[in-house]
Amino acid sequence: MNMNDLPTTWTLARRAERMNPSVIREILKVTEKPGIISLAGGLPSPKTFPVAAFAAASAAVLANDGPSALQYAASEGFGPLREAIADFLPWDVSPDQVLITTGSQQGLDLIAKVLIDTDSRVLVETPTYLGAIQAFTPMEPKVVAVASDDEGVLVDDLVAKVGTGADKARFLYVLPNFQNPTGRTMSDARRAALVAKAAELNLPLVEDNPYGDLWFDNPPPAPLTARNPEGCIYMGSFSKVLAPGLRLGFLVAPKSVYPKLLQAKQAADLHTPGYNQRMVAEVMKGGFLDKHVPTIRALYKEQRDAMLAALTKEMQGLSVEWNKPDGGMFLWLRLPEGVSAIELLPKAVERNVAFVPGAAFYADDADHRTLRLSFVTSTAEQIATGIAALAAAIRDHQAKG
Template structure:
């Protein structure tokens, strides 16, 4: 049977996520996977979600199964606004848009802010899902110099900022590196962006997952008129709900609402109402510390295993939160080739190169520690450490 269709240039340029392709391999039960950025199922509050679902069906079943407003379920928007009205800023419900996972927020922002050739500033490296979402609209990425503490603000000169549609930042425990932007750099970044007239997009799915030190004020709190904030329930409740939110200045919020109307009319009423019921009574303030404890323990297990099994030539960070450790191998070592050998040994990770908008660094890789048992962390790191030693030896031979 012959099909007759012509793909748009946009569709022809689409590529699959490197992570999603790797996850197909990790479905095999024998594979020890450090690849997926998946929350631990042990953190899913199943009883609480069951209770919330029962309440929704008991009190508002018809409304939960009906269409709803594009902006989102009003009580949930009010809850989000109240939760983010801190650090001296007041968020209004009219700034909040409930979205189908924060990934939809990236797509909507691309639609309303990017023309072909628009300059979009991103971290080095940056979140792969954002690069994919923005790439659909054919921007010109400009990579902001970054170090172990995130964006090097002093390196952001007037020429790089000039004409930027927005800068995309993950200041808290960034995916893929686990870095957290220090307070003084946050202040400097906001000041520089405002002076240059560049909008800041703050993507913050991991901000609540700190397990060392105090939480730092959001970029939103430092300049609410020039920051779009993206939050998610995926890491603190469950990703299968596909529920996130955007907080935006109201003129931009109106355009995002119009773009969402065209995309899917509205986020599912059912899941919005369930989440609203689940978070009542300060539930997240009791639940999130349990997640932090589990992830902090898992992180220490992996850091300890890395110390035992990886050679001195490999370098990695010690994250204070989030779900990831970023490893840099010596120049000349290709993490893609390493992955192919690792999969033969039933171990998986994500090579770092796809996370770079420009000038990929093939000697980097991302490890996720939150879904792997202590025993498998030890086994996986031992196998991977042996392979890393062999790859380094081959590179210098």
């Protein structure tokens, strides 16, 4: 029989229709032309990767503990790494509450599986991290945006958006430190008010903190989870303080949800590579992060300053607005009235600079004038050149109106 005479029809799950390629990854492909200055992607500067420390750690792990590092392992994660994480966090965390994940993106996938039913209401900030929406989407939630200002989510709007009965929101997803995409940080007062209101509303919080260690002048206020551990799941990552290519993140969950997250983890990939977990545990020994992270902060602060200086210089007279992030990787910019970031992008790429249009980050009504600029992937010199090109593209766009 010739199988070509009997072509197989693959019936896809309904959720597959909702899945889409990441807008950002598609943009990054368009902007991969040689010589372009990318202010688009959220790629940490490779200069910050401690290659020598990893090489030493890898050799040590394989020499001292090779067979265990290469064997199947517990779904919860490598014990000493869970302990190191619990010690590192600024509130009282038991290692038993720490679940190691294959990057913090996987934490979002596990949370979605355990907490979202079809049509469940899920609350997010305005705008919010695109990857979170992508991770939630396969579980088919109704994603509802809570109004937000320069400090993040507006507590008063929670009451209007939380829903009731079967439509009660399962959780609010929030990224309080140097948010992706806006770079904004939630103040201490806002955190206190949010945690209190969430407790009053019996609304669980999912706190994502990949950038919190990348502060420039002062550490950010205490995490939401530190204020009410039983009401929050906390997510952290080694992608920004060590390297993303190892895919190592973690979550901290209360006892009421931890066992189900663990079962979802086991079904998803059995466990995160034990070899990678041991390498990071080895690198962390002797307070390595205390010495290493300040070097990342210094570099990114210098590059943020370069971006702010270039914006001040180049955007004169253009009615462009931007914020001043206190840490992290991103800055948020608003174009003049009538200028759409999506329409501007190809003109910027022609001038060899790329960014991500802000519309990608809104769960509902997008502000099409916004865009996200990364100050970590490119050098200070490239940033200056790139911002000048961006300003030229805006001028050109306005002139042709």
